[in-house]
Amino acid sequence: MAPLIGLITCSQRTPRAGPQVSSFIHKTILQSYPTADISTVDLAEWNLPMYNEPGIPAYITSSDQYVHEHTKAWSREIARYDAFIFVTPQYNWGYPASIKNAIDYLFFEWKEKPALIVSYGGHGGGKAAAQLRQVMEGIRMKPLERMVALTFPGVENATKAVKGEDLGLDSEEGFWAGEREGIREAFGELVSATEGKNE
Numbered sequence: 001m002a003p004l005i006g007l008i009t010c011s012q013r014t015p016r017a018g019p020q021v022s023s024f025i026h027k028t029i030l031q032s033y034p035t036a037d038i039s040t041v042d043l044a045e046w047n048l049p050m051y052n053e054p055g056i057p058a059y060i061t062s063s064d065q066y067v068h069e070h071t072k073a074w075s076r077e078i079a080r081y082d083a084f085i086f087v088t089p090q091y092n093w094g095y096p097a098s099i100k101n102a103i104d105y106l107f108f109e110w111k112e113k114p115a116l117i118v119s120y121g122g123h124g125g126g127k128a129a130a131q132l133r134q135v136m137e138g139i140r141m142k143p144l145e146r147m148v149a150l151t152f153p154g155v156e157n158a159t160k161a162v163k164g165e166d167l168g169l170d171s172e173e174g175f176w177a178g179e180r181e182g183i184r185e186a187f188g189e190l191v192s193a194t195e196g197k198n199e
Contacts, residue, residue, distance in 0.1 A: 003082035003194040005038045010088035010099035012044040015164025021120050022087045024169040025183060032184045043098045050101055057107035071105055078109040082194045085116045088132060090125035095132045103135060111140045114193035116186050117147045122158045124149035146186050150176055
């Protein structure tokens with residue numbers, strides 16, 4: 001049985017490039033893994049308020065222990081996945097507050113699950129990815145050593161991304177066409193990391 005993968009779009013700003021990047025990642029994976037079971041989790045659609053639970057997530061073992069309905073729903077959503085792909089931009093040398101907030105709501109739902117970090121930005125988002133990796137380790141996730149960094153070539157494309165304009169990523173000649181193989185290899189590693197979890 002194929003593992004269920006949550007593809008998390010970490011940005012919430014409007015406009016944004018996040019959905020385009022997540023779609024590019026998803027379609028790239030399906031080209032080599034057509035039976036992959038991947039569901040998109042868009043933080044803009046969830047629109048979680050800043051963390052407002054009275055309890056400490058590390059001490060919670062069931063979604064029933066949360067107070068707020070939005071937390072219970074978020075818990076159920078995350079708990080159902082076997083692994084994750086985090087697609088994050090880099091803001092001022094860091095990852096967005098939206099994904100830190102979303103992570104901090106939960107603990108047992110993330111624990112022991114493998115994760116692949118895909119960052120993007122004018123310089124590839126490596127600093128954001130490194131910081132996000134540290135947070136994942138703190139909540140006992142299992143982030144892959146391999147990370148994917150996607151760089152917008154030139155100021156023109158970076159500006160289009162900021163404005164949420166079409167980046168042409170679906171084209172075979174798109175500017176990240178050369179990154180496809182690395183993305184597929186990273187996904188293969190993610191699937192391997194889930195082996196035994198569904199037995």
